[in-house]
Amino acid sequence: MKKTLLLSLALSVGLLAGAQQRNLSNIRKAEVRPIDQGFNHINETSVQSTYTGGEIYNRSGDLLKTNIASSSNVYGIFSYEQRVVSAQPEAGMVFFGNRAGGPLGATGNDIKVAWGANESATWSNYVITPETGFNFRYPSTVVYNPAGNTNPANMVAIVSGPFTDAAGWKGQFFGSVKLDGQNKNITYQNNEPNIYINHLNIGLNVTKNGHAHVASQRLNGTSTNYLSAGWEVLNGSFNVATNQFDWEPVVQVQPALLEDGRIDANSLVFSPDGSVGYLLGTAVDADPDYSPYGLEWPVVYKTTDNGETWEKTEPFNFSEINTFKENLYPTRADLDLVVPRWYNKWVGGNRNNGATVDIHGNLHIAGIVRSTNSVHPDSLNYFYTEEPVLIFDVFMNGDGTWNAILVDSVRTDVVDAANPYGMGWDQRIQMSRTSDGSKVFVTWGDTDPASWGINFETNQQPDVFTWGYDVTSNLYTLPVNVTALTEYWGENFWMHVSDMVIQNGSKYHIPVSTSVPGATQDNPLTHQYLSGVYFDESDFILLGSNKTEKPAAKLQVSQNYPNPFNGSAEVVVSLVSPAGVSLKVYNLLGQNVLEVAERKLGAGSHILSINASSLKSGVYSYVVTAGNERVTKKMIVK
Incomplete structure (x- = not known):
């Protein structure tokens, strides 16, 4: 252009x-x-x-x-979530993987993996073809270098993404192949009946210890009407005997979100030694602890066991960051x-x-x-x-x-x-x-x-x-x-x-x-x-x-008593200094269903009463606000 x-x-x-x-x-x-x-132009x-x-x-x-x-068109590389460029720092090599086609060869249904030294104009490539009747779409590619290897031919390309057939979106693929074309092992899985598409190409990465990870946002519905059904993470590990990656069953991660469960800017990243990983996006969390103002903030899950289990990180009020106060x-x-x-x-x-x-x-x-x-x-x-x-x-x-x-x-x-x-x-x-x-x-x-x-x-x-x-x-x-x-x-x-x-x-x-x-x-x-x-x-x-x-906390809020309860419960609020205090109750959708109007309270401890007689049985959150501070607790109505 x-x-x-x-x-x-x-x-x-x-x-x-x-x-x-x-x-x-x-x-x-x-x-x-x-x-x-003085560059030589050999392969491209x-x-x-x-x-x-x-x-x-x-x-x-x-x-x-x-x-x-x-x-063939921009759809081979347009998504920011795809892993297109990667590197092996110890080998000084760079890799590029994309859905192919166009003037430099292969078809728009193939994946081309190209590689070269960081400062070199000489690049080699290998073309990965799908099974007959299938078409690679939106692929992610990363390359693993086994310990002690110095030959690019023995490096292993890992690929993942969605695939289509003649009828349209079919499912997702994942697998690996050596850069010399040997030990090719790619799995094709059909989508679940209620899943419109499952890209399986978010943040594809491989750690030094041979653990590979990739995530996907599950989209539930049809091409014209779909919602986010959360994430899933696929984990694999390098098998030195077969020169392939062995893959485990996917792990599903389902955050509770507002706005139809929409989540944007998805990422999956791991620490240098692979011991810590994070799965994240921006969304409006249904838990007011994590979204006290009802805005798009990071929703972050953490793993410390190579992606087998994921836990939500503790909530943090991003409005407390000094740099934001200085610039926003x-x-x-x-x-x-x-x-x-x-x-x-x-x-x-x-x-x-x-x-x-x-x-x-x-x-x-x-x-x-x-x-x-x-x-x-x-x-x-x-x-x-x-x-x-x-x-x-x-x-x-x-x-x-x-x-x-x-x-x-x-x-x-x-x-x-x-x-x-x-x-x-x-x-x-x-x-x-x-x-x-x-x-x-x-x-x-x-x-x-x-x-x-x-x-x-x-x-x-x-x-x-x-x-x-x-x-x-x-x-x-x-x-x-x-x-x-x-x-x-x-x-x-x-x-x-x-x-x-x-x-x-x-x-x-x-x-x-x-x-x-x-x-x-x-x-x-x-x-x-x-x-x-x-x-x-x-x-x-x-x-x-x-x-x-x-x-330093100026507001302390007790757990409601009794809990679970029906009828009414009490909450003890302790203040360091006088403040206007209010209490709001939210359901799991983040809707405000009950409110204790704000009133001025002095320093010391005070009792607020929650009358839940109008609420249905279920789990709720109550938020006590005093000045610029707020504390959120969960309660159960029987």
Whole structure:
């Protein structure tokens, strides 16, 4: 897709002519280093850059895009949940797996796995064909390197995703094959009768100890009317005797959610040693402990036994994070209260968050977080304020609290589906880490109006941006626009980023792919590996945020007595200082079914009475609010 084609989405011919007068005032000067011209092009066609201009954002100048694969249409690689790019840091190799077709060969029903050294323009590939009558769709691919192996032919590709037959969506596939084509073992499972589709391609990963994991969101219903039926996780382990992966029965994880159970921005990530894993998305949790303001917040489950069992992480009020208080607007009803809200495809058009796990086993979530602003005195009616759109790295501290660091601002809105291409795209925020998890990285695609000298409103000409954080030293980098004013300026569509980076001395290389699309979503694409995206150890210079401390509790609430009960029960509320106190009861759908009106109470202990005579038998939650504090407990009505 050429620059001029995308510019025509929003700009007149006059503006196009003006685009040649670029505003360079905001671009940092940097040294340009020559590009090695001595590459051999054996397996695929390569594209080389010989940019020798003056000012660029990235200080390396040694970017190179190499053609490595192609697809029949965008549906082979468009989903952010697919694992398309992966790496083996110890071997210094990068892998790209996609639904094939297009100018570089294989059919649109096959999977092509391509691989090469991080800085090389020479790539090899292997094509995986499905069983007769089946078609691979939306595949995820990752490669496992058995201990002690140095030969790429003995590495094992793991694949998963949905498949179709002549009648439509059929089920999901999973399995493995060596890169030399030996020991191919792929299982095809039909969907359950009430499941419309089960993609089985969320966060496919494999740990150093040979454990593979992939998740899926189960969609219950039909193509025109379906709901989320929760997640399922598939776990496998490498069998050294067969050079294949043995797979266990799926594990189902069913969070209780509002809004028809909808959950967005799904991720599955594991720690460097594989001992800790997280399954997550953004949603409105039905438990007010986890969603005290009824907004999209992370819903997170944790495993410590290789994915066999999953437990919900303890609740945390994200409005307590100091970085949010410093950068987001407060609610109108309470100028001391900042209520963060995660973006998703229904709110602001963003479809994904990045996620990874650091050296300490702590989860990091990179995403766009906005504040909410209330016009209602009880702070239940929210709308978005006209504030800067910001990306944060939000992460666990390891003690039940969370913290955050501001990464960068988002410069443009998403491109919606009403453009000539026929499919929209967002900033495609993704995360990576070093092999040991001591450094984490955020990479995204955005259009920078300052570099173009044009007031772009949507992300029509995406560049590759990246940012890094050293979790051991608490130092982070400046955000860098890698591709601005280079040969690849504004031509970085459908970006995918590896979950692992490759360290070479003091440099941390981030494997990135971009694609050259056709005129519409149904035309073939060529996929390119972008080498030269890296940070140096010396780039980690800024000190991170102070740790979020758990505030001292000013409100204590007892369990209702009796419990279970019918009729009435009592709750003891203890206050450190005078406050307005209210009590609300919610059913499992999050609906407010009973309320004790707010009244001013002094310091000390007080008894509140709950009259449940109008409630049906079942499990309820009651929320006691005193000032800015709230405590949630469960109760059972007989």
